[in-house]
Amino acid sequence: MSDDNQTDYVKWFRHSSPYINAHRGKTFVVMLPGEALSHENFSNIIHDLALLASLGVRLVLVHGARPQIDARLASSNSPSQFHNKLRITDSASLSGVLQAIGEARITMEAALSTGLPNSPMHGSRIEVISGNFVSAMPHGVIDGVDLQHTGKVRRVNTQQLVRSLDAGAIALLSPLGYSATGEVFNLTYADVATHVAAALNADKLLAFCDADGVSDSQGSLIRQFTLNQCKQYFEQRGGQLPELVGLALQSAYLSCLQGVRRSQLVNFTRDGALLGELFTRDGMGTMVYSGHYEQLRSATIEDVGGILELIAPLESEGILVRRSRELLETEIDQFNVMEKDGTIIACASLYPYDDIAELACVATHPDYRKGGRAQALLEQLEQGARGRGIRRLFVLTTQTAHWFLEQGFVPGKIDELPMKKQSLYNYQRGSKIFFKDL
Template identity: 50%
Template sequence: MQPAPTQTQLTPVHWFRNSAPYINTHRGKTFVVMFGGEAVAQDNFNSLIHDFALLHSLGIKLVLVHGARPQVEQSLKNRGLDSTLHADVRITPHEAMPAILEAVGAIRLQIEAQLSMGLANSPMYGSRIDAISGNFVSAKPFGVRDGIDYQMTGEVRSIDVDAIRHNLDNNHIVILGPTGFSITGEIFNLLAEDVALTTATALGADKLIFLGEQDGIMGRDGRLLHEMIPNEVDRLLRDRQDQSEISHFLRCAASACRQGVHRTHIISYTKDGALIEELFTRDGSGTLVSHDPYEEIRRATIHDVIGLLELLKPLEEQGILIRRSQERLEQEIEFYSVIERDGTILGCAALYPLDTQSAEVASLAIHPDYRKGSRGADLLAFLEQQARSHSLHHLYALTTHTAHWFVEQGFVEVAVDDLPAPRRANYDHTRNSKVLKKHL
């Protein structure tokens, strides 16, 4: 049997088939997507518009929140006006508002125009998308802070949730900009990130997505961090202590998770297809900040049997593991634990009780695409915790190929005669498996 193709090796047909669970999961869900004015000015923005149209066609309810910082700065420059930043928040004089509204309005019209394209032989052909914008965001003055009067800079007071939901339910894409309206009829300049965060939490959105220049969040070693939880974000922000775009996104992501938006994605607007890859592949393209860990180690259920068969079959055919039929797996499912990611079984292991003092670790397997990390050790630790909870003192493992790995995990090789009598009686001498033992 040929090994399963990795994500990067998938043909278009295989990729499309593998995306089916995500298509079903995302249909009817509400996503709030935020991108700055830098993204709008990028050559790749046309492709992003096509991707928004694709998501819309798949039944996803979209709220697009755009920024306008570079466009505002250019508009102010054209008028000979200055507008300074303090703590990365723009101080907005009254005389700057016409320039800001001009820039914001131009971006909104550009997005609406691009969503309206329906030329034959283009990705937008036949899409027929209605884009709606309006006074959905109520604002209040940012006020005087640290002795500085921010003038016409504001912050979000509330979101007209009913109006937005009405438009989403009527198959419209809602477009929000970095402006809001006060109850006295004034217009305030807002941070687009705050508009996105407040909108997502008010709607109870299923996802909040930030499109930035970078692929996502990079760790200290320069590698992309694929998954984070809010506490990890807090620690990273304490180390960074800056006002960069990515730091803004991280603060919003952690806040969104704590306010009920369980998944926030930070991905690149410069990488073509990054949005689709993030939403419709197992590993994505950027960083996911989720309320709970993205991967879960848990006890297996009867619904995991098919996934277990797919994971174990290649190893059984190579003689690494003993064959187990579907019927046997169903009968013994209570002994199994799994690592699951978005409905896919990435790893499994079984813990078979041998007597009142010991148990056997069996069928430990990790998907070939995910063997570089610590998943095997994490799964073994999960089984060890189970064993301790049952007051067991010894773990055994029988293996023909991975004895060295078990030694690295604290096992020592012992003689077959060291096995408890019931297991020793069933030892298969034709396999000549090494016996390893660990004291708990």
């Protein structure tokens, strides 16, 4: 390894450490289409999933098998018919469907059991548990068409899944469900994944597809969606999306709608896409996130009163510099806020100076502190700053230095500030100066 490559590796490893700590003990539901199982990058995906498990992530893997089923039924001269994009699974084709899904599951289990020397999974001890985690019921008759053994999720055996995860195992779920009468139903892997993620109140749904994510009208990758933005995108452009991408985005939306905090699209054709999405600041795909009734957004003139009420106690304590209503009204475009039920519970502002910007007025309502809201606001401001070509942030603070250090800021000097800010520095206040590279 060259010195430059070694330096880059060390930097990446250091920058990934906060994410390693953040993900440890969290529950991720991974949605892997059948197309990924036959792709040349499949073994790399398995290695990366094994790495997540070794880092303490609780994994539920839900695999698909549509191309495998298509091939199996075609070889037996009984190709399936579809209605509303759902396979009609009749009694004659059910045996082939079960065989194809069983082979796909065995492929997953075998890959997760690899421990050969000189392989990325050497020395790994991964226990994989499969079972009747999902109860199902028939789709029934739709538009006069009986889908027969094609079903939908009725209930997830959450207790059984949690016990498996608590034991340190990876739970592997196939697109099958069972009824109380002993029937078996062919399900979509997306339906299984979204129901499991919601039932477990998972921290993430990771939806693999054959692209990095979705793009805007200019062809640029959309890094993140709120639920409302995702819904609007579907209404405007959902019909134009490739099948696997559309299915992944729909599953991400439905999961977040049912309480999953974040869902992320991951490209199964790109080596390292999973690790890049989870362990780098910007990620590599599209993320859909739920605000849990708390909305992160840019401030408007109507928010001035709420911001003044929020920051008044901190101004009285000398933590923040006093701002008049008139000043705040003129600077409101620099603010972002977090709102809950019409109340401003957190705020922060950003003042640009060419390619560097000042972070200021970071405040959280006392009733909502220690919930990561200020950090969420900071992440939103950082993302916006990078989009505007800003490469560095600075902050002046008298009493919250420790928090900024925890967010990756480092101490700096007055002469590192923009000249305009240097001339306004209040030596009597004696604020400490911190910088963060974006």
